[in-house]
Amino acid sequence: MKLKLAISSAIEALLANVLRSFLTMLGIMIGVASVMAMMAISEGAAIQVDQQISALGASNLTVRPGASRRGGRHSGANSAPPFTDKQVQILQQEPYVTAISARNSGGVTVVSGSDNWATQLYGTNVGYFETQSWGVTAGELFTQRQISQSAAVVVIGKTVADTLFEGTNPLGQMIRAKNVPLRVIGVLEEKGQSSFGGDRDDIVIVPITTARNRILGAHKTTPKHVSSIEISVADGYIMADVQNQLEDRLREIRRIKPGAADNFRVFNIADFVRARSSTQATMGVLLAFTAAVSLIVGGVGVMNIMLVSVTERTREIGLRMAVGARKGDILGQFLAEAILLCLIGGLIGSALGVGAAELAANVGGFPISISPMIAATALSAAIFIGLFFGYFPARRAAQLNPIEALRHE
Amino acid sequence: MPANPTSAEPLIKCVDVTKTYIMGEQQVHALNGVSVDFIAGEMTAIMGPSGSGKSTLMNLIGALDVPTSGDLFIEGRNLANLGADELADLRNKTIGFVFQQFNLLNRATALTNVKLPLRYSRNPLADIDARAAECLSMVGLSDRMDHRPMQLSGGQQQRVAIARALAGHPSIILADEPTGALDSRTSNEIMELLVNLSKQGITVILVTHEEEVAEYAARKIYFRDGVIVADDRKTK
Numbered sequence: 001m002k003l004k005l006a007i008s009s010a011i012e013a014l015l016a017n018v019l020r021s022f023l024t025m026l027g028i029m030i031g032v033a034s035v036m037a038m039m040a041i042s043e044g045a046a047i048q049v050d051q052q053i054s055a056l057g058a059s060n061l062t063v064r065p066g067a068s069r070r071g072g073r074h075s076g077a078n079s080a081p082p083f084t085d086k087q088v089q090i091l092q093q094e095p096y097v098t099a100i101s102a103r104n105s106g107g108v109t110v111v112s113g114s115d116n117w118a119t120q121l122y123g124t125n126v127g128y129f130e131t132q133s134w135g136v137t138a139g140e141l142f143t144q145r146q147i148s149q150s151a152a153v154v155v156i157g158k159t160v161a162d163t164l165f166e167g168t169n170p171l172g173q174m175i176r177a178k179n180v181p182l183r184v185i186g187v188l189e190e191k192g193q194s195s196f197g198g199d200r201d202d203i204v205i206v207p208i209t210t211a212r213n214r215i216l217g218a219h220k221t222t223p224k225h226v227s228s229i230e231i232s233v234a235d236g237y238i239m240a241d242v243q244n245q246l247e248d249r250l251r252e253i254r255r256i257k258p259g260a261a262d263n264f265r266v267f268n269i270a271d272f273v274r275a276r277s278s279t280q281a282t283m284g285v286l287l288a289f290t291a292a293v294s295l296i297v298g299g300v301g302v303m304n305i306m307l308v309s310v311t312e313r314t315r316e317i318g319l320r321m322a323v324g325a326r327k328g329d330i331l332g333q334f335l336a337e338a339i340l341l342c343l344i345g346g347l348i349g350s351a352l353g354v355g356a357a358e359l360a361a362n363v364g365g366f367p368i369s370i371s372p373m374i375a376a377t378a379l380s381a382a383i384f385i386g387l388f389f390g391y392f393p394a395r396r397a398a399q400l401n402p403i404e405a406l407r408h409e
Numbered sequence: 410m411p412a413n414p415t416s417a418e419p420l421i422k423c424v425d426v427t428k429t430y431i432m433g434e435q436q437v438h439a440l441n442g443v444s445v446d447f448i449a450g451e452m453t454a455i456m457g458p459s460g461s462g463k464s465t466l467m468n469l470i471g472a473l474d475v476p477t478s479g480d481l482f483i484e485g486r487n488l489a490n491l492g493a494d495e496l497a498d499l500r501n502k503t504i505g506f507v508f509q510q511f512n513l514l515n516r517a518t519a520l521t522n523v524k525l526p527l528r529y530s531r532n533p534l535a536d537i538d539a540r541a542a543e544c545l546s547m548v549g550l551s552d553r554m555d556h557r558p559m560q561l562s563g564g565q566q567q568r569v570a571i572a573r574a575l576a577g578h579p580s581i582i583l584a585d586e587p588t589g590a591l592d593s594r595t596s597n598e599i600m601e602l603l604v605n606l607s608k609q610g611i612t613v614i615l616v617t618h619e620e621e622v623a624e625y626a627a628r629k630i631y632f633r634d635g636v637i638v639a640d641d642r643k644t645k
Contacts, residue, residue: 406512
């Protein structure tokens with residue numbers, strides 16, 4: 001087969017009927033555009049999920065008290081005895097722990113001058129900020145020393161800072177939570193939306209001792225209680241293994257008898273995000289599949305027009321054979337025509353697909369990601385469609401009997 | 410170069426060639442054991458009523474079709490031994506076709522039409538444009554190279570077709586009713602052109618049913634019912 005001749009003959013044929021060529025391409029254009037747009041959107045969603053997971057700390061384990069059971073009565077989650085400072089200290093010695101947080105929380109209304117704001121108050125240890133990789137944009141975090149003194153200091157989230165201290169510097173100002181005056185020593189970095197939709201910046205954080213002793217109050221049975229622990233796991237450990245080891249260790253230190261149920265739960269929040277996003281991923285796959293179907297329908301359109309074209313040009317094919325075209329030359333010419341149609345359609349479609357994805361991002365607020373990989377996939381799909389659906393008409397042209405073809409009216 | 414019928418290896422040799430078509434349940438014997446030779450440079454007219462087998466023989470010589478039985482030799486090669494690609498190459502290099510309906514590509518210029526066989530050649534010329542232009546001037550159309558078929562008269566279109574047949578330096582030109590779509594004055598011009606080519610050594614074989622056209626040929630073969638009934642050479 002003579003490649004250059006096949007391509008130049010194909011171009012001549014396509015230019016001979018520009019409108020038809022364009023209409024034939026339309027199906028491929030729409031197909032490639034929708035495949036591109038769908039891939040860009042589902043890729044964008046996947047990247048967003050990854051970002052959420054890494055914002056949560058991809059290698060963090062959360063520990064909460066489980067449900068308690070007394071006299072056959074099952075209480076709700078978190079009703080089991082809380083953890084204690086002591087337990088946190090013991091867990092800190094485990095080899096896989098790089099940082100460990102102790103946290104109590106509760107809703108409070110904070111007051112500054114004549115302004116007030118209902119928000120979430122956390123009492124934490126120093127390790128909390130490490131497990132969240134959270135720092136301050138202004139001021140500083142509280143210290144271990146301030147924790148042991150139950151110091152009346154607070155670091156505030158950006159939302160709280162913006163609400164209570166709009167336009168002024170919050171550092172050194174006083175706010176009151178449950179009538180306890182607290183001095184603002186730091187403003188936290190912006191974290192944005194949590195994966196569950198909450199505003200992570202709508203928060204005030206005080207030393208855990210301050211929260212226990214002065215604001216939220218102590219647990220009725222466990223004085224130095226901790227209601228939630230988060231552990232950052234060192235690199236190189238397998239999360240599932242660490243989770244098992246941690247559970248064993250917790251049974252030990254919480255003195256749970258063999259055979260008795262755990263009174264705590266260990267979970268990996270990243271898993272929740274992944275599970276939630278798997279629905280999104282399924283949607284993305286379904287959409288991409290629908291788009292691929294439209295690409296195939298476009299391919300059938302190309303095949304249809306190519307078959308018409310072969311019938312219309314039967315005499316021309318006969319003539320080409322009479323002047324010395326081999327079967328392979330004819331096959332190549334029609335195959336080149338189909339591939340060229342799909343390739344040009346694919347290129348235009350790619351541009352349209354990028355446009356559609358940008359539109360989805362700007363108007364619909366979808367996160368998108370357009371990589372060269374997506375364009376390459378969509379284009380090679382178009383070429384494959386041309387090859388696949390062009391072969392049958394091209395073969396029909398190549399198999400024509402030259403005498404009958406020359407006599408064709 | 411007047412042909413000498415008694416000497417030299419024939420350019421085309423048909424040995425007991427038959428061709429049978431099956432039309433439904435009926436067998437049609439288009440050729441019924443034809444043996445005939447064609448000598449290089451001789452111009453031959455094949456005549457006979459329609460369905461007598463003359464076009465079938467042309468198609469066989471043109472390597473567009475294969476005989477049901479018998480052998481066909483062109484330049485000493487038995488066509489039965491050639492594959493589809495070799496037959497295509499033979500049509501490209503050795504044979505030029507001229508058709509009653511011209512069969513030009515309507516969207517292409519005269520020059521592009523003449524270039525067509527050169528583009529399919531396995532030993533492409535360095536400058537196919539020059540060769541195509543040369544062939545167009547040989548048929549007297551050097552001033553019409555950029556015209557499309559629709560802008561040319563019937564006679565001019567047939568000359569483009571002849572130029573196309575000449576492009577690959579063929580030794581044989583097969584013309585099937587070349588004047589069938591032309592008026593008598595234009596027919597004469599086309600026939601003069603073919604006679605000229607024959608004088609240059611090209612073997613011209615034409616199928617016609619017009620006596621005046623056949624008169625240009627040095628030899629006339631008459632077909633009836635798939636066999637040759639007469640084979641006359643002009644004596645000078």
